[in-house]
Amino acid sequence: MLDKFLPDLVPKCKAEDEVLRKTQDLLLDVAGPIAMSYELVWQAKENSQALDLSMLFSCLTRSLQLLGNVNNHVSAKRRPQVLNKIGPVCLPLQ
Numbered sequence: 001m002l003d004k005f006l007p008d009l010v011p012k013c014k015a016e017d018e019v020l021r022k023t024q025d026l027l028l029d030v031a032g033p034i035a036m037s038y039e040l041v042w043q044a045k046e047n048s049q050a051l052d053l054s055m056l057f058s059c060l061t062r063s064l065q066l067l068g069n070v071n072n073h074v075s076a077k078r079r080p081q082v083l084n085k086i087g088p089v090c091l092p093l094q
Contacts, residue, residue: 019077026070033063 037059044051 023070023073023077026066026073030063030066030070033059033066037063 037056040052040056040059043049
C-alpha cells in the first residue's frame with residue numbers, strides 16, 4: 001500500500017499506484033474463495049467428516065471467475081501501452 005507521504009516525494013507516483021492498487025485488490029479478492037476452500041478441506045480432515053464437494057466446487061468456481069476478472073483488468077491496462085508502442089495511429093483502437 002502506498003504510504004501517504006510518498007506522492008509528495010515522488011511526483012506522478014499516485015496515478016501509477018492507483019492501477020497497481022486496483023490490481024492488488026482484485027488479486028486479494030481471489031484469496032477469499034481459496035481460503036474458504038482450504039478451510040472446508042481442513043475442517044473435514046480435522047473432524048474426520050466427509051468433504052462437502054458442492055461447497056468446495058462453488059468456492060473454486062468463484063475463485064476462477066475472480067481470477068479471470070484480474071486477467072481482464074491487466075489486459076485492459078496493458079492494451080493502451082501496446083497500441084502506443086505500435087503507433088499513435090492505433091490508439092483509437094482502445
